[in-house]
Amino acid sequence: MTAPHDKPQDQAPDHEGFTHARTLTVEWGHCDPAGIVFNPRFFDFFDWSTALLCEAATGLPKAGMLARYDLLGIPLVETGARFLKPSRYGDVVEIVSTVVEVGRSSFAVRHRLLNGGELAVEGRERRVWAGRHPDDPARMKAAPIPEDLVRRFRGE
Numbered sequence: 430m431t432a433p434h435d436k437p438q439d440q441a442p443d444h445e446g447f448t449h450a451r452t453l454t455v456e457w458g459h460c461d462p463a464g465i466v467f468n469p470r471f472f473d474f475f476d477w478s479t480a481l482l483c484e485a486a487t488g489l490p491k492a493g494m495l496a497r498y499d500l501l502g503i504p505l506v507e508t509g510a511r512f513l514k515p516s517r518y519g520d521v522v523e524i525v526s527t528v529v530e531v532g533r534s535s536f537a538v539r540h541r542l543l544n545g546g547e548l549a550v551e552g553r554e555r556r557v558w559a560g561r562h563p564d565d566p567a568r569m570k571a572a573p574i575p576e577d578l579v580r581r582f583r584g585e
Contacts, residue, residue, distance in 0.1 A: 443527075443530065443537075443539060444530060444531075444583065444584075445527060445529065445584065446531065446582050446583045447482065447485075447486050447528045447582050447583070448482075448525060448528075448584075449482040449525075449526050450523060450524065450525045451478060452521055452523050452524075453474060453521070453522050453524060454520070454521050455516050455519060455520045455522065456518070464517050464518045465518075466515070466516045466517070468510075468512060471510055471512075471542065471550050471552060472508060472510070474542065475508075475526070475538075475540045475552045475554060476505070478524045478526040479503070479526060479538050479540075481526075482538065483503065486528075486578065486582060487578065498558075500558065501559050501560065501561060501569045502569070503556045503557065503558060503559065505554055505555070505556055506535070507553075507555035508553065508554045509552065510552040510553070511550065511551045511552075512549075512550055513550065513551070514547060514548070514550075515549070516542070516544045516550075520544055520545075522543060522544045523542070524540055524541070524542050524543075525540070526538055526540050526541075527539050527541075528584075529553075531579050531582045531583050532574075533573055533574070534571040535555055535556060535557045536555070536558070536574065537554065537556075538556065539551065540552040540553070540554070559571060559572065560572035
């Protein structure tokens with residue numbers, strides 16, 4: 430039997446693809462009254478880290494990436510996290526974001542938040558490459574991730 434946060438044994442292991450790292454200083458507004466990061470804030474950190482990862486992978490700022498690939502966005506369709514160690518006001522943390530799976534129109538990112546060199550939070554996201562729906566340009570529809578970007582995301 431696996432713990433709720435463990436992967437099922439029949440699931441393939443993560444592939445270590447394109448990685449982007451950044452540091453972040455925990456600010457007062459990130460914290461609850463006890464002075465530790467309020468858990469939902471980690472999802473904000475991870476969302477912005479995915480945007481920075483995509484900017485690094487494409488060489489374009491987010492607006493440029495959306496225009497270049499005719500995207501409406503890269504919406505989040507699945508997320509989760511394991512909280513292992515608290516982070517507090519004033520801590521300088523490192524967030525290492527790695528593409529761990531690439532499909533036809535979706536990709537998964539693992540985020541590892543390190544505090545003092547120790548894993549404090551591990552998060553995971555699944556995003557969809559979303560273009561315009563052919564019948565209604567105001568709606569989104571999953572689109573194939575361009576092959577050059579698939580290779581880049583896979584770390585090839």
